[in-house]
Amino acid sequence: MTDTTQHTPPGGRPRSSADAIKRPVLSGPHLARRYRTERIFKGLGLGAIMVAALILFILVGSIVSKGYSAFWQSYVHIDITFEREDFTDETGTITEESLARADYFTLIRGTLDELFPEAASDRQLRRKLYGIISPNADLALRHQVEADPEAYIGKTVPVWIKLSDDIDSVVKGYIDRNQPEDRRRVGNVELSWYDSFHKEGQIESFFNVDLFTHGDSREPEEAGILGALVGSILTLAVTLALSFPVGVMAAVYLEEFAPKNRWTDLIEVNINNLAAVPSIVFGLLGLAMFLNFFGLPRSAPLVGGMVLALITLPTIIIAARSALKAVPPSIREAALGIGASPLQTVTHHVLPLAMPGIMTGTIIGMAQALGETAPLLMIGMVAFIVDIPQGFTDPATVLPVQVYIWADSPERAFTERTSAAIMVLLGVLMLMNALAVILRKRFERRW
Amino acid sequence: MQTLILIFVVLGLATIGYMSGRGRAILVSGGAPKTLHSLPSYYGTYSAFWIAIPALLVLTIWLFIEPKLIQAWVMGGLPDSLTGDLAADRLGLLLNDIRNLASGNIVSRDVDPALQAAADRLITLQAAGFWLMVALVVLVGIGGFLLARSRITPDLRARNSVERTVNIILIISSLIAILTTVGIVFSLIFESFRFFVQVPFYEFLFGLNWSPQTALRADQVGSSGAFGAVPLFMGTLLITLIAMAVAAPIGLMSAVYMAEYADPRFRAIAKPLLEVLAGIPTVVYGFFAALTVAPFFRNTGEAIGLDVASESALAAGVVMGIMIIPFVSSLSDDVINAVPQSLRDGSYGLGATKSETIRSVVVPAALPGIVGALLLATSRAIGETMIVVMAAGLAANLTLNPLEAVTTVTVQIVTLLVGDQEFDSAKTLSAFALGLVLFIVTLALNVIALSVVRKYREKYD
Structure with a gap:
C-alpha cells in the first residue's frame, strides 16, 4: 500500500501516461457486460477445480470398481x-x-x-x-x-x-x-x-487371503502381493537408513555451519536441481554405477534402496533445512550465551525442536520412494519372482513394479488384481501421508 | 546379511567403547570430573569414534576389494587348457559358470575336474575371506579402542576433536549431493561416448529413423540398426504438448480461483484435494491411461468415425496432463499470492472488477513466476516414464497426429534396458545417450525456471 502511494504524485494521476489510459465507459449495458465477464471468469476458475476433483473421483472410482472383486475368491x-x-x-x-x-x-x-x-x-x-x-x-x-x-x-x-x-x-x-x-x-x-x-x-x-499371503504366480488365482510388499519394505528400509541420516546431516551443515561462499552456493543449486532430475536418470546411474562398476547384485532391494535414497535425498534435505530455518534464532543465542558450543547448540536444542518438521519431510520422501517405479525397472527389479525375499540381496520386486507387471498380463483376473494391488499401495500411501499430517498438527510449534 | 550383523557388532563395540571411555575419563580425573578439559561424555564419544570410524572404513574397503582379489586368484589358478586364449567376455562366462557351480546352480558347460577345483577354491576363498574380514574389522576396532583409551588424560581436548570429526562428517554428507550429480554426469557421458564411437553423433541427433534392433550375425536383415532419434524427440514433444494443453489451463485457472476468489474453508478442502493428484504413483496413472482412458478415446473415436490408435499419444498426454495439474497449480498459487496486495488495491481503486484486475494486473505481475512454473511442469512431463511406458507406443513413428501411437525417449530407455543386456552393443548403449539428452534438456529447463522464479521473488521481497 505504502509502496504505490509513494510513487504517485499527491492529488492526481501521473500526467505523463495520461494519454495512455482509456476512460472506461460506465454506461448501463457496458457495465452489465463487464459483470457478466466477471461471473464467467469466476465460473471458469471454479470449473477448473471441479474438473480436477472430478478426474480424481473417476480415477479412484475406476480403480475401486475394477479391483474390489479381487478381494474375493470363489x-x-x-x-x-x-x-x-x-x-x-x-x-x-x-x-x-x-x-x-x-x-x-x-x-x-x-x-x-x-x-x-x-x-x-x-x-x-x-x-x-x-x-x-x-x-x-x-x-x-x-x-x-x-x-x-x-x-x-x-x-x-x-x-x-x-x-x-x-x-x-x-x-x-x-x-x-x-x-x-x-x-x-x-x-x-x-x-x-x-x-x-x-x-x-x-x-x-x-475373502481372498492368498492375495496377501502369496508371492507372484503365473496363475492369477494363486498370485499375491506378499513378495512385493516385503520387497517394498526391505527397499524402503535401505532408503531410510541411508537418506535420513545423510539428509539430516547435510541439512544441518548447510543451514547451521556452512560458510556462505561459492562452494555452498554450488551445493545448494545442485540439490535444487537434483530434486527435478527425472527419476529414470537415477535408474541409469544405478545401472551404470552400482551394478556395472561396483558389481552389486541385480534385482536386489539393497541396490533399489540405494537408488531411491539418492532420489529422496534432495526432498529430505530441503524439508530438513526449512524445519531448521523455522527454529527461531533466540534459541540458538540463548544456548550460545550460556556457553554451549555451536555443535552442542544444534544437537541439544535446534535439532530436537526441528525434528517433527524433519520427520514430516522424511515420511513424505518415503511415500515418494514407495511409489517410484521407473528407476527400479533399470536395475532389474522387474523380474518374475515367486519366492518371498529373505534378505537385502535376494532378488525382489516392489509394489508399484508388481502393479506394472500385472498390468501387462492379458488375463482378466490379473486386471482386477492389479487394481487391488493399487488399492493396497494407495492405502499405504494414504496412511503415510496421514501420519505426516498428524505429526505436523501435533508437534508443529509456531514461534 | 552377515555383513549387516558385522556392522551391528561394530556399532555394539562402539557403544561399549563409549561407556568405557566415559568411565575412564572419570577415573583419570581422580573422581573430580571438573578437572577434565571436556565433559566425560565427550571422552566416551571420542573412544566410540576411534572404534567405529576406522573399523567401518576397513570394512568398506574390504568389501570393495575382496571380490576382485578372489576373482583374480580363482582365474589365476585355472589351467591354461580352460582359459587358453579366450577373449574377455568368454572369460566372464567361464567365471560365471564357476560361481554357479560354487553356489549349486545349473552350469552351462561340462563340469570337468579343473572347473570343479576352481569352484571349490572359490568356496574356500570366500569362506576364508569372510572370516578374515571379521577378524580384521574387529581387530581394527579393538586397536582403535585401546589407542583411544591410552590417550584419555584430563588434558585431552576431547570436545574439540569430536566436534572437528563431526564437522568433517557433516561436510561429507552435504557433498553426497554433488557426488550424485557427478556420478550421473560421468556414467551418462562415459556410456554415451562408447555409443557415439559406434554411431556418429549427428546421425543420432538428426536421423529420422529409429529401429535399435541389432542382429547377432552380420548377414541378418536389419543387422545395422538405425539410431536416428528425431522420431523419439518429436513423440516426446507431442505428448508433452498435449499434457501442457491439459495442465496449463486447468492448473492456472484453479490457482487463480484458489488465490483470488476462494474463501479459506473452500481452500482448506480444495488444495489438499489437488495435492492428492500429485501424490498418486505414476504407475497408477499409467494403469488408468492404458485401461480406462485409452479405450474411452478409442471408442469415442470409433463412434464419430475417427481412427484412434489404442496406444494413442492423446491418451498418454491427457493423463500426463492430469498428473502435472497440481505442479502448475501449487507453484502458480504461490507466485500469485506473492503479488503485493497494493497492486490489486490500486486496480480496484481505478474501478476495475476482480477479473479485470486479475487479467490485467495480477497475472502480468506474476507472469515470470507462472512461466517458471510452466517450465518446471514441462520438464516433469518430459522426464515422466511410467505413464508413457504403459500407455504410449513402442514403435518410433514420426508424426504430429495425436491420434496415432508415438514413442518417447523414456519409453525407449525402458524398453532397451529392461531384461538382459550385453554392455557393448549399440542397442544398450543408445539408452544412455537418450538418458544424456533427457538429463541435459530437463536440467536446462530447471535452471531457467529456477532462475526466473528467483529473480521474480527478489523483485517483490
Missing part, C-alpha cells in the same frame, strides 16, 4: 472320499511322509470325474473339466489334510476347492454369456458345469 464345495489306503505307507500306517506323498491331484480329479461322468471318455473334455479348478488346488488340500488327518482319512468330507481364474470371473459376472462362444474365455461346457454347481449352491466366495 470356491466350490465338493464331497471327496479319502480312502485310507491312499494315505498309508507300505506297513499300513499313516506317517507324515505318507501324507505328504499321497496323490491329492488324482483325488480331486477323480472326484470331478465321478461328478461329471460324461466328460470321462473324452480327453479334451477331461482337460477342460480339470481346468475349472485351480492347478494348485491339490497343494491347498494337502495342507488341510496334514493339519488334521483324523478328520479326513477314511471318510467322505465336503471340501472347499479353489476355482480357476476363468470360472472365478464367471462367478463375478465378468463373462458375457450372450457373446458367441469363440469370443468368450469360458466355453459352453464349462459354463454348464458351473451352472450345475451353482444350482446346487456349491459355489461360494470367500
Whole structure:
C-alpha cells in the first residue's frame, strides 16, 4: 500500500501516461457486460477445480470398481472320499511322509470325474473339466489334510476347492454369456458345469487371503502381493537408513555451519536441481554405477534402496533445512550465551525442536520412494519372482513394479488384481501421508 | 546379511567403547570430573569414534576389494587348457559358470575336474575371506579402542576433536549431493561416448529413423540398426504438448480461483484435494491411461468415425496432463499470492472488477513466476516414464497426429534396458545417450525456471 502511494504524485494521476489510459465507459449495458465477464471468469476458475476433483473421483472410482472383486475368491464345495489306503505307507500306517506323498491331484480329479461322468471318455473334455479348478488346488488340500488327518482319512468330507481364474470371473459376472462362444474365455461346457454347481449352491466366495499371503504366480488365482510388499519394505528400509541420516546431516551443515561462499552456493543449486532430475536418470546411474562398476547384485532391494535414497535425498534435505530455518534464532543465542558450543547448540536444542518438521519431510520422501517405479525397472527389479525375499540381496520386486507387471498380463483376473494391488499401495500411501499430517498438527510449534 | 550383523557388532563395540571411555575419563580425573578439559561424555564419544570410524572404513574397503582379489586368484589358478586364449567376455562366462557351480546352480558347460577345483577354491576363498574380514574389522576396532583409551588424560581436548570429526562428517554428507550429480554426469557421458564411437553423433541427433534392433550375425536383415532419434524427440514433444494443453489451463485457472476468489474453508478442502493428484504413483496413472482412458478415446473415436490408435499419444498426454495439474497449480498459487496486495488495491481503486484486475494486473505481475512454473511442469512431463511406458507406443513413428501411437525417449530407455543386456552393443548403449539428452534438456529447463522464479521473488521481497 505504502509502496504505490509513494510513487504517485499527491492529488492526481501521473500526467505523463495520461494519454495512455482509456476512460472506461460506465454506461448501463457496458457495465452489465463487464459483470457478466466477471461471473464467467469466476465460473471458469471454479470449473477448473471441479474438473480436477472430478478426474480424481473417476480415477479412484475406476480403480475401486475394477479391483474390489479381487478381494474375493470363489470356491466350490465338493464331497471327496479319502480312502485310507491312499494315505498309508507300505506297513499300513499313516506317517507324515505318507501324507505328504499321497496323490491329492488324482483325488480331486477323480472326484470331478465321478461328478461329471460324461466328460470321462473324452480327453479334451477331461482337460477342460480339470481346468475349472485351480492347478494348485491339490497343494491347498494337502495342507488341510496334514493339519488334521483324523478328520479326513477314511471318510467322505465336503471340501472347499479353489476355482480357476476363468470360472472365478464367471462367478463375478465378468463373462458375457450372450457373446458367441469363440469370443468368450469360458466355453459352453464349462459354463454348464458351473451352472450345475451353482444350482446346487456349491459355489461360494470367500475373502481372498492368498492375495496377501502369496508371492507372484503365473496363475492369477494363486498370485499375491506378499513378495512385493516385503520387497517394498526391505527397499524402503535401505532408503531410510541411508537418506535420513545423510539428509539430516547435510541439512544441518548447510543451514547451521556452512560458510556462505561459492562452494555452498554450488551445493545448494545442485540439490535444487537434483530434486527435478527425472527419476529414470537415477535408474541409469544405478545401472551404470552400482551394478556395472561396483558389481552389486541385480534385482536386489539393497541396490533399489540405494537408488531411491539418492532420489529422496534432495526432498529430505530441503524439508530438513526449512524445519531448521523455522527454529527461531533466540534459541540458538540463548544456548550460545550460556556457553554451549555451536555443535552442542544444534544437537541439544535446534535439532530436537526441528525434528517433527524433519520427520514430516522424511515420511513424505518415503511415500515418494514407495511409489517410484521407473528407476527400479533399470536395475532389474522387474523380474518374475515367486519366492518371498529373505534378505537385502535376494532378488525382489516392489509394489508399484508388481502393479506394472500385472498390468501387462492379458488375463482378466490379473486386471482386477492389479487394481487391488493399487488399492493396497494407495492405502499405504494414504496412511503415510496421514501420519505426516498428524505429526505436523501435533508437534508443529509456531514461534 | 552377515555383513549387516558385522556392522551391528561394530556399532555394539562402539557403544561399549563409549561407556568405557566415559568411565575412564572419570577415573583419570581422580573422581573430580571438573578437572577434565571436556565433559566425560565427550571422552566416551571420542573412544566410540576411534572404534567405529576406522573399523567401518576397513570394512568398506574390504568389501570393495575382496571380490576382485578372489576373482583374480580363482582365474589365476585355472589351467591354461580352460582359459587358453579366450577373449574377455568368454572369460566372464567361464567365471560365471564357476560361481554357479560354487553356489549349486545349473552350469552351462561340462563340469570337468579343473572347473570343479576352481569352484571349490572359490568356496574356500570366500569362506576364508569372510572370516578374515571379521577378524580384521574387529581387530581394527579393538586397536582403535585401546589407542583411544591410552590417550584419555584430563588434558585431552576431547570436545574439540569430536566436534572437528563431526564437522568433517557433516561436510561429507552435504557433498553426497554433488557426488550424485557427478556420478550421473560421468556414467551418462562415459556410456554415451562408447555409443557415439559406434554411431556418429549427428546421425543420432538428426536421423529420422529409429529401429535399435541389432542382429547377432552380420548377414541378418536389419543387422545395422538405425539410431536416428528425431522420431523419439518429436513423440516426446507431442505428448508433452498435449499434457501442457491439459495442465496449463486447468492448473492456472484453479490457482487463480484458489488465490483470488476462494474463501479459506473452500481452500482448506480444495488444495489438499489437488495435492492428492500429485501424490498418486505414476504407475497408477499409467494403469488408468492404458485401461480406462485409452479405450474411452478409442471408442469415442470409433463412434464419430475417427481412427484412434489404442496406444494413442492423446491418451498418454491427457493423463500426463492430469498428473502435472497440481505442479502448475501449487507453484502458480504461490507466485500469485506473492503479488503485493497494493497492486490489486490500486486496480480496484481505478474501478476495475476482480477479473479485470486479475487479467490485467495480477497475472502480468506474476507472469515470470507462472512461466517458471510452466517450465518446471514441462520438464516433469518430459522426464515422466511410467505413464508413457504403459500407455504410449513402442514403435518410433514420426508424426504430429495425436491420434496415432508415438514413442518417447523414456519409453525407449525402458524398453532397451529392461531384461538382459550385453554392455557393448549399440542397442544398450543408445539408452544412455537418450538418458544424456533427457538429463541435459530437463536440467536446462530447471535452471531457467529456477532462475526466473528467483529473480521474480527478489523483485517483490
